[in-house]
Amino acid sequence: MIKVNMIGLSLLLSFVVITSATPLSTSPPHEFHCITETGRHLNNGDIWSQTCEQTCYCSFGLRSCVPRCGRPVPPEDCNHPRLITDPNNPCCKVYKCFDS
Numbered sequence: 001m002i003k004v005n006m007i008g009l010s011l012l013l014s015f016v017v018i019t020s021a022t023p024l025s026t027s028p029p030h031e032f033h034c035i036t037e038t039g040r041h042l043n044n045g046d047i048w049s050q051t052c053e054q055t056c057y058c059s060f061g062l063r064s065c066v067p068r069c070g071r072p073v074p075p076e077d078c079n080h081p082r083l084i085t086d087p088n089n090p091c092c093k094v095y096k097c098f099d100s
Helices: 006-021
Strands: 033-035 041-043 047-049 054-059 062-067 081-086 089-097
Touching: 033 062
Parallel strands: none
Antiparallel strands: 033 041, 047 054, 054 062, 081 089
């Protein structure tokens, strides 16, 4: 039969809890990065366009993408709208009214 010294056991358990709670390394806090499909490394908060199809952003190491262009809607008061390249963004199309 083994006798256990309760005070010694209590001190040992306290030591284990205290030492396991201390960090094992003093490395800097984790910095989040994203990697594009082409292998480019980007920082948290960066925004980029990979193609004319989508615009992406890096948020806490996760890449999220949204369509780069909205769906063009013809003006209501236009009888002959035509899709043209958006003069402000060559990736997108907008309607222009060609009424006479």
